[in-house]
Amino acid sequence: xxxxxxxVGTKKGAFILTSDxxxxxxxxxxxxxxxxxxxxxxxxxxxxxxxxASQTSGWFGQQIPRSDDGGKxxxxxxxxxxxxxxxxxxxxxxxxxxxxxxxxxWHLEPSLHDAETVYAGAxxxxxxxxxxxxxxxxxxxxxxxxxxxxxQPGAGGMGLHTILLDPANSKRIYIAISAAGAFRTDxxxxxxxxxxxxxxxxxxxxxxxxxxxxxVHSITLHPSRPNVLFMQKHWDVLRTDNAGEMxxxxxxxxxxxxxxxxxxxxxxxxxxxxxxxxxxxxxxxxEGKLRVYRSRKGGNEWEALTKGLPxxxxxxxxxxxxxxxxxxxxxxxxxGTTGGQVYASADSGDTWxxxxxxxxAVLSVEVQTLP
Amino acid sequence: MIRVVLPQHLRTLARVEGExxxxxxxxxxxxxxxxxxEARFPALRGAIRDRDTxxxxxxxxxxxxxxDFSHAPPESPLPEAVAQGREPLRIVGAMAGG
Numbered sequence: 001x002x003x004x005x006x007x008v009g010t011k012k013g014a015f016i017l018t019s020d021x022x023x024x025x026x027x028x029x030x031x032x033x034x035x036x037x038x039x040x041x042x043x044x045x046x047x048x049x050x051x052x053a054s055q056t057s058g059w060f061g062q063q064i065p066r067s068d069d070g071g072k073x074x075x076x077x078x079x080x081x082x083x084x085x086x087x088x089x090x091x092x093x094x095x096x097x098x099x100x101x102x103x104x105x106w107h108l109e110p111s112l113h114d115a116e117t118v119y120a121g122a123x124x125x126x127x128x129x130x131x132x133x134x135x136x137x138x139x140x141x142x143x144x145x146x147x148x149x150x151x152q153p154g155a156g157g158m159g160l161h162t163i164l165l166d167p168a169n170s171k172r173i174y175i176a177i178s179a180a181g182a183f184r185t186d187x188x189x190x191x192x193x194x195x196x197x198x199x200x201x202x203x204x205x206x207x208x209x210x211x212x213x214x215x216v217h218s219i220t221l222h223p224s225r226p227n228v229l230f231m232q233k234h235w236d237v238l239r240t241d242n243a244g245e246m247x248x249x250x251x252x253x254x255x256x257x258x259x260x261x262x263x264x265x266x267x268x269x270x271x272x273x274x275x276x277x278x279x280x281x282x283x284x285x286x287e288g289k290l291r292v293y294r295s296r297k298g299g300n301e302w303e304a305l306t307k308g309l310p311x312x313x314x315x316x317x318x319x320x321x322x323x324x325x326x327x328x329x330x331x332x333x334x335x336g337t338t339g340g341q342v343y344a345s346a347d348s349g350d351t352w353x354x355x356x357x358x359x360x361a362v363l364s365v366e367v368q369t370l371p
Numbered sequence: 372m373i374r375v376v377l378p379q380h381l382r383t384l385a386r387v388e389g390e391x392x393x394x395x396x397x398x399x400x401x402x403x404x405x406x407x408x409e410a411r412f413p414a415l416r417g418a419i420r421d422r423d424t425x426x427x428x429x430x431x432x433x434x435x436x437x438x439d440f441s442h443a444p445p446e447s448p449l450p451e452a453v454a455q456g457r458e459p460l461r462i463v464g465a466m467a468g469g
Contacts, residue, residue, distance in 0.1 A: 035380060059430040059464045060380055060418040076384070076414045080422050 004326050005070065005368040006334055007051065008342055009038035012360035014053055016071045019355075021328055023346040026355045032074065033065065037104075040321055040364040043070075044110035044118070048368050052077075052118055052134060054105040062104055064120075066134050077134035081105065081122055084141040090124065091152040100124045100144070107321065109163035113170040121160030125151060125177040127189060140189035143175070147194070147212045151180035154215055154234075161320055162219050166226040174219060174229065174244065179204070181214035182231070184244050195244025199233060217260045218320040222269035230272050230299070232262040232320075237274055239299050250299025255286050261323035265348060266331040270298040273325075273333060273349060275318040284315040292335070294349050308352035309343065316341070321364035328369055336362025373404060374459035381419070381462065385412040390459055399454040401433050402445035419462060430465040 006017040013031030032038075033055045044050040049070040055063040062081065065074035087100035103123045111117035120128040120137065126144060128137045151158060159178055166172035171188045174195070181196040194211045205213050215234035222228065227243045230250075235257045238247040251257055256276040265271035272295045278286040285291060290309045293302040316339035326332035333349050336342045340359040345352045375391045382388065393407045402425070409416045420427050425445065427433075433440040436450045436458050452458040 057380065058467075059428065060384070061428060062417065063384065063414070079417050082423060 002328055003370045004328070004332060005043070005048075005370060006324075006342065006344075006355065007041035007043065007071070007364075007366045007368070008336055008359065008362055009041050009053070009321075009364035010336075010340070010360040010362050011037055014038040014041055014055075015356070015359055017342065017355050023326075023328075023332055023344060026344075028356050029071070032071070033063075036060075036063075038363065039104060040107050040366070042108050042110060042366045043368045044115055045112055046110070046115040048370055050110070050115065050133070052108045052110065054108055054120075056104040062102075064105065064108075064134050078130070078136050081120070081126075081128055081137055082139065083126060083144075084139045088144070088148065090148055090158065091150055093153065097149065100126070100148075102126075103157065104159075106159040106161045107163055109165060111170075112165045112167055119163050119165075119173070121163050121175060121177075123157045123159035124153075125158045125160040125180060127160060127163075127175060129189065142190055143183060143185075143192045146183060146192050148180075150212050151177065152213065154179040162216070164219060164221055164229070167223045168226055172226070172243075174221075176216040176219050176231075178217070179215040179234070180212050182216050182219055182229075182244060195240070196247075197245065198240070198247030199231075199236075199238065200249070201233070201235060203235075218262050220262050220264050220272075222264045225269045228269065228298075230262050230264060232259050232274055234258065234280060237262065237272075237299060250295070252295070252300035252302055254293055254302050255291075255304075259318075260320040261318055261335065263323045263325055263333065265333075266325050266327040267329075268296065268331075268348075271296050271348070272299060273323065274302075275323065275335065277317060283317045288313050288315060290314040290316065290337075292333070292345075292349055292352075305345075305349040305352070307350065308345075319363055321366075322362050324365050324367040326367045326369045332367065334365050334367055336365045338362065372456045373399060373407075373453065374456055375404060375408060376459045376461045378462060378464040380464065381415060384414045384418060386414075387412075392456075395454075398446075399449050400446045401440055401443070401449065401460070404449075404460055405445070430467055432463045432465050434461040434463060435459070 002021040008015040013034045015030035039054040041053040051067040089097035092098035107121040109119040162176035164174040176182045219231045231238045263273045292305040316337035323335040333345045338361040372392045
C-alpha cells in the first residue's frame with residue numbers, strides 16, 4: 001500500500017510526518033536540527049529516501065544536511081555557497097547599491113533527471129547547482145546578470161524561493177525571486193530571461209512593462225503541462241499558457257488579492273489552490289477564517305474550502321513554500337501555518353483535518369508519495 | 372593540549388560532548404585554533420567564521436581568561452594559560468533576540 005511522507009520545515013527544526021495511503025493516522029517524528037530554522041526540505045524524485053534540508057541560523061550560518069534513509073539519519077554535505085567572481089551589487093531598500101551577501105538557502109530542488117544533481121536557491125538571490133549530491137556547489141551566475149543591479153529585496157529578504165523543473169526538458173528551469181520576479185532558462189542555466197510580462201504591480205512598479213522588480217510570491221506547474229504556470233504574486237493570482245512569455249490575471253472572485261502559496265492538483269491540471277491572506281500589511285486570513293480556495297477551471301472561478309478549517313478567530317499565515325500535494329488517486333493537499341498547524345485533506349480539499357497542531361511556525365511543507 | 376568550549380548548537384554539529392581538545396603546532400591564536408577545529412570537524416566550517424573571508428560571524432564571540440578576544444586580530448597570541456591548557460577558549464553564541 002502506498003504511503004505519504006510530509007517534510008515540514010519550521011522556525012525551530014524539522015519534522016517528518018508519515019501515514020499510510022488512507023492518511024488518517026499520522027506519526028510525527030522530530031524535531032530534527034532542533035533550534036535551527038529549516039527553510040526547506042525536499043526528497044529526490046529519483047531516489048525518494050535521499051532528502052536534503054536547508055538548516056540555517058542567524059548565529060551559526062548555513063548547513064545542508066542530507067539523508068539517504070528517508071530522514072532517519074542525516075549527514076552534513078557542503079555548505080560553501082560562493083558567488084562566482086566579484087559578486088557586485090544590487091539595489092538596497094533605500095535605492096542605493098548594496099553588495100551581494102550570502103545569507104541562507106531558501107529552497108532545495110533535487111533534479112528530475114539525475115539522482116546526484118540538486119539545485120539551491122539562495123538569499124541574496126542566486127542559483128546554485130550540485131552535481132554530486134550536495135558535496136560541492138557551484139553558482140550559475142548568468143542569472144544575476146539579468147539586470148541584477150536592479151533587483152531589490154522585499155521585506156523578507158531577497159531570496160530565490162521557487163525552482164520549477166520541466167519534466168520534459170532537463171534544460172528548462174523556472175525560478176522566482178522576491179522581489180525581482182520570475183525567470184526562465186532554456187539551456188540549463190547558462191542564460192536566463194525575465195518572464196514578467198503581463199504582471200501588474202502598479203504601487204511598486206509604475207512601468208507596466210518593467211522586466212524585473214515584481215514581487216512574485218510563488219509559482220507552480222502541473223508536470224503534464226510544463227508550459228502552463230500559475231503564480232501567486234504580492235498582488236493577484238495569474239497564469240501563463242506559454243511558459244511565461246505573457247501572464248494574465250485569474251484572481252476572479254478571490255476575497256483578497258494577496259497570498260503566498262499556490263499549488264496544482266496532482267491529477268487535474270486545471271485545479272489550483274491558493275490561501276488568500278488579508279492585504280500585505282496584516283498577513284492573516286480575512287475575517288479570521290482560514291480558507292483554502294480552489295479553482296477547477298484554471299483560475300477566475302474560485303470556491304472556498306472550509307470544512308475542518310477554523311472559521312473564527314484564526315490569524316495565522318501560510319507561507320510561500322508551505323503547501324504541497326501528494327499523488328495518490330484521491331489527491332491529498334497539505335499546508336502548514338505560522339501557528340504551527342499542518343492541515344491535510346485526503347479528498348482534494350473537500351475536507352480538512354490537522355495532522356499536528358502545535359509545531360513551531362511552519363516555513364515549508366513538501367510531500368512525498370511513496371510506493 | 373588546547374581546550375575549546377563550544378556552544379550547544381556547535382557541539383551538536385560537531386557531534387561532541389563537553390570540551391574539545393586540540394593540538395596546535397606553533398603560536399596559539401584564535402585563528403590557529405579555528406583552523407585546527409575546522410580541520411577536525413568539517414561541519415563547523417562556516418559556522419563560526421566566513422569560509423572565504425575568515426571574518427567572525429556577527430553573533431559569535433571568543434572569550435578566554437575572562438577577556439573578550441572577539442575584536443582582537445585573529446592571529447593575536449592568546450594568554451599563556453590557554454596555550455598551556457589551563458584555561459579554555461570559549462566560543463560563545465551571543466545572546467540576542469530580545
